[in-house]
Amino acid sequence: MSVTRRRLLARAGGLAALGAASALGTAARASAAPTALAGPVRLELPRPTGPFPLGVTELRLVDRTRRGPWWAGETAGEFRELMVSVWYPADRAVAKDGPRASYMRAGAAAVFGAGAAKILEVDEGAIDWAGFGTHAHVGVAAVSRRGPVVLYSPGMYNERTLDTTAVEELASHGYVVVTVDPVHEAHAVEFPDGRIIEPAPGLGAIGAAADRSRAALEVRVADIPFVLDQLAVLAHGGNPDAGNRPLPRGLGQTLDLARTGMFGHSLGGMTTAEAMRVDRRIRAGVNFDGPLGYDWADPELLLPVARTGLDRPFLQMGAWLQAPSGRLPHTHEHSPSWRAMWRNSTAWQRDLWTEAAEHNSFTDYQTVLPGLAERLTLPKGLPSRMTGTVDPARFTMSRRAYLTAFFDQHLRGRHQPLLDGPSPLHPDVRFIGAN
Numbered sequence: 001m002s003v004t005r006r007r008l009l010a011r012a013g014g015l016a017a018l019g020a021a022s023a024l025g026t027a028a029r030a031s032a033a034p035t036a037l038a039g040p041v042r043l044e045l046p047r048p049t050g051p052f053p054l055g056v057t058e059l060r061l062v063d064r065t066r067r068g069p070w071w072a073g074e075t076a077g078e079f080r081e082l083m084v085s086v087w088y089p090a091d092r093a094v095a096k097d098g099p100r101a102s103y104m105r106a107g108a109a110a111v112f113g114a115g116a117a118k119i120l121e122v123d124e125g126a127i128d129w130a131g132f133g134t135h136a137h138v139g140v141a142a143v144s145r146r147g148p149v150v151l152y153s154p155g156m157y158n159e160r161t162l163d164t165t166a167v168e169e170l171a172s173h174g175y176v177v178v179t180v181d182p183v184h185e186a187h188a189v190e191f192p193d194g195r196i197i198e199p200a201p202g203l204g205a206i207g208a209a210a211d212r213s214r215a216a217l218e219v220r221v222a223d224i225p226f227v228l229d230q231l232a233v234l235a236h237g238g239n240p241d242a243g244n245r246p247l248p249r250g251l252g253q254t255l256d257l258a259r260t261g262m263f264g265h266s267l268g269g270m271t272t273a274e275a276m277r278v279d280r281r282i283r284a285g286v287n288f289d290g291p292l293g294y295d296w297a298d299p300e301l302l303l304p305v306a307r308t309g310l311d312r313p314f315l316q317m318g319a320w321l322q323a324p325s326g327r328l329p330h331t332h333e334h335s336p337s338w339r340a341m342w343r344n345s346t347a348w349q350r351d352l353w354t355e356a357a358e359h360n361s362f363t364d365y366q367t368v369l370p371g372l373a374e375r376l377t378l379p380k381g382l383p384s385r386m387t388g389t390v391d392p393a394r395f396t397m398s399r400r401a402y403l404t405a406f407f408d409q410h411l412r413g414r415h416q417p418l419l420d421g422p423s424p425l426h427p428d429v430r431f432i433g434a435n
Contacts, residue, residue: 040128041375043368045103045164047135049400050172052089052143054136055248056101059084060192062242063226069219071202072184081242082223083181083189085160087171088254091141098140103132104161107196111188112159120372121379127372135168141249147174148259148411149231151224151275151282153268154179155290155363156216157199159186162363163265169400175407176254180227185216192243210294210301217270217294217303224262224275224282231255259283259411263403265362266290269316270303273341276312277305284313284410286403288362289330292337297323299336306337309344313410316341316350317402317429319357319388329353331432342433348410349435350419352402354428356390362399367392390428398426 048054063080070076104112109130117124150170154162160179167177181189184200191197206212230240235255239247261284264272269290276282292306293299316338318330328334331353332342342349360366369383370392405416422431 040125040131041372042128042131042133043371044133045135045168046396048168048172050169050174052172052174053092053095054087054134054168054171055090055095055098055138055140055142056085056087056134056136057139057248057251058192059086059230059240060242060245061227061230061240063223066222066226069184069200069203069215071206071215072200073202075184075200076202080183080223080226081191082183082227083160083191084227085179086251087136087167087177087179088248088251089143089145089147089171089174089176090137091143091250094141096137096140098137101134101136101138102130103134103164104130104159105190106130107194108159108188108190111196111198115187120376120382122376126376134164136171139246139248142251142254144250145174145254146256147176147254148261148407149176149178149255149257150407150411151227151260151262151272152177152179153220153224153262153264153271153275154182154186155264155266155268156182156213157185157187158182158265158268158363159188165364165367165396166263166400166403170404170407173404173408178227178231180220180223182216182220182223185219192245210298213267213270213294216267217274220267220271221274221278224271225279228257228260228279228281232257257281261285261407261411264288264290266359273305273310273314274303276310276314277308280312282312284407285310286315286317286406288399289318289359291321291335292341296321297336299340302337302340306340307344309341309346311346313348313406314341314345315352315402315406317352317354317362317399319354319359319361329355329432333432342435345435347435349433350406351432351434353430353432354388354390354395355430356388356428357395358384358386358388360386361388361390361395366390366399367396394426395428398429401426402429 061082066080160181233240234252263286265288269287272285294301321330332338405418409416
């Protein structure tokens with residue numbers, strides 16, 4: 001798998017495809033946790049700003065109505081199998097009774113870390129990806145209140161942990177956040193029995209990038225209704241985990257599935273939009289810098305959702321678009337797919353642009369790279385190529401603020417003035433359009 005993995009990383013744009021490398025410090029910047037002298041670097045996530053302590057659990061879900069992706073090789077005939085994490089507000093009385101959640105399972109972290117070391121040009125083992133600190137505790141009882149549900153889908157080849165900062169922030173404000181791994185596409189998905197699933201060679205063998213995106217997207221979009229169905233089982237008192245592992249006390253009672261939203265980055269943003277098109281249970285969505293076409297700039301390769309538009313609220317935040325004419329702002333004024341979506345949608349829309357950002361500014365990479373650079377020597381220019389020149393702490397604060405405000409307004413019905421126009425608290429974010 002190692003040769004296939006290297007090829008997939010190269011095709012996906014180097015470190016931009018690495019996936020789950022996220023960790024942020026208390027000022028929304030990665031800070032090093034105490035380690036032994038010359039030991040591996042561990043980074044600490046920022047403390048979420050909401051009032052609720054956090055719990056987390058994982059579910060192994062098996063869809064017995066579907067088989068694996070056609071490009072998954074020998075596993076294509078097996079039932080579709082997923083790993084998801086459920087982040088939730090915890091009962092304060094027992095919130096610290098369980099072990100603190102690690103950022104990644106150890107086996108997945110080892111696979112991921114080997115690939116990351118090559119691209120970061122550091123020694124293998126120099127970074128303890130599994131040791132990154134979160135603020136959630138595993139399996140603790142849930143708070144006795146219902147909250148909106150938000151799904152998260154990462155970028156192509158990425159793990160479900162890629163935006164833990166935003167996930168924890170939402171959960172700390174009372175949301176139940178469900179992160180979904182794209183199995184057979186993500187770099188490393190570890191299952192409870194110790195199996196580690198890496199990218200299927202068949203996906204990387206699809207020659208044209210647009211065809212590869214289409215193949216991955218079709219599978220992801222089909223996963224989302226199944227995940228929602230399993231969450232409904234959970235909300236009605238059942239246990240959807242395929243291994244029937246114990247669930248945190250009260251977890252099912254926290255899910256208000258009548259108020260469901262979704263967000264994602266890159267291919268995950270595409271997944272969000274398409275999932276909204278096919279499943280009306282998703283009431284609001286956010287796209288972080290994802291094209292709404294199988295190609296970033298080809299107006300003939302639009303997603304179906306860009307042609308039909310949406311009748312539910314949709315927020316888009318972008319950086320830059322590489323078009324045949326050169327580098328352009330990734331907004332509905334320049335992107336053919338965003339323009340089509342903008343014209344064809346009938347509900348609330350916002351288009352926000354950050355000039356000093358880059359594609360991975362809309363993930364935890366925005367702050368993990370500066371944190372690693374404090375302890376390690378990284379390739380010259382890598383952080384700015386990936387995350388631009390925007391202030392990491394300030395933009396991370398802004399991204400979390402707009403995300404939370406969006407769902408507060410459209411899932412909780414609380415008007416958010418932040419969404420009405422530019423804010424002096426968020427000077428990097430420009431309003432390009434509002435419908």
